[in-house]
Amino acid sequence: MAQTNKNRRGQMPSRGQTASRGQTALSTADKIAPVILVLGAILSVLGFVLAFTIAPPVNGARVDGIAIIGDQMVGNQMLFSQKIFYFHMPVAITSFLALGVAAFYEIRYLMTKDSDYDLKAHLATEVSLVFVVMVMFSGEMWERFEWGVWWTWDPRLTTYFILMLLVIGYFVLRAAVDDPEKRASYASVFGIITFIDVPICFMITRLVPSSVHPTIFRTDSGLSTEMMIPLMCAMFGMLFISYGLFRWRLRTERAQEELDRMKQTLDE
Amino acid sequence: MDPILEQIYATILPSAPYVIAAYALMWGALLVYVIYATVRMKKVESQIAVLQNTLDKATSTKTNSDFAAQTQEVQDESESIKKK
Secondary structure (H helix, E strand, C coil): CHHHHCCCCCCCCCHHHHHHCCCCCCCHHHHHHHHHHHHHHHHHHHHHHHHHHCCCCEEEEEEEEEEEECCEEEEEEEEHHHHHHHHHHHHHHHHHHHHHHHHHHHHHHHHHCCHHHHHHHHHHHHHHHHHHHHHHHHHHHHHHHHCCCCCCCCHHHHHHHHHHHHHHHHHHHHHHCCCHHHHHHHHHHHHHHHHHHHHHHHHHHHHCCCCCCCCCCCCCCCCCHHHHHHHHHHHHHHHHHHHHHHHHHHHHHHHHHHHHHHHHHHHC | CCHHHHHHCCCHHHHHHHHHHHHHHHHHHHHHHHHHHHHHHHHHHHHHHHHHHHHHHHHHHHHHHHHHHHHHHHHHHHHHHHHC
């Protein structure tokens, strides 16, 4: 009989699942999630447009003279590749925060053994993986043009690469363990260990001054208002999108569990 | 073109393919995930709709058979009363 009460992942239903059993009404978070997702998409598009319109180009190497462009004296090369930065950094910060959220739910799972926390941690890590991949794609393109190589073992790149491997490892671990209770416990511990790399990765450019990767996230970053507006649009856009996607996936997975319960009822 | 301007704009065109590729890959990765989430949601919703339909049919069939059984019982009772 206990078997019939277990959910799709083979775990006992959580308090949230038991309470929502038979209910089709959406929670407030589920109701506002699509709005936040759309708002995130609008902010991202706005950030993208503003990055190429109002944000001025960054100066590169000095040239052999001065030219007047738009009533301004210009004596340096203009770096168009810097436009990648307007999304590269927000996406990286989003991946860090998503892993932080996952770590929070993993700690909650280990404290309570509530399978709903395991589900949330799993989905937060899933969303973070998407953003990690986006960071790697954008970083690779910038690196190939600016540094002339596809890869270099710079401290920031190395720690982020390790982070990506750990996040992939999280899913490999989940797929490798059959017992649901053990899978959730092992994955939670592994997820917390993964999160340890986040502050290391964030601080590494400060800890290792020889790092060629620039330290952007600082109070004296030198970004003008025209640069900050698209950056903030992209930042909040990506954060809103990640939250919207997380809630969307959570709703789907909970619906899947409801479906499995209905199938069990039909079988009985 | 002015040689100074040529130097100033020297990196613009060569870097354009990398900038375009960076944004295309980023949006592409996000789009793939959105499509995956949509497909999964649609699949679950359609399965729930089919199952709900089956459950409703099963329930209504059960209700009809219960009603028929009750009618039969009443008829049997009235028959026995008549005989008495």
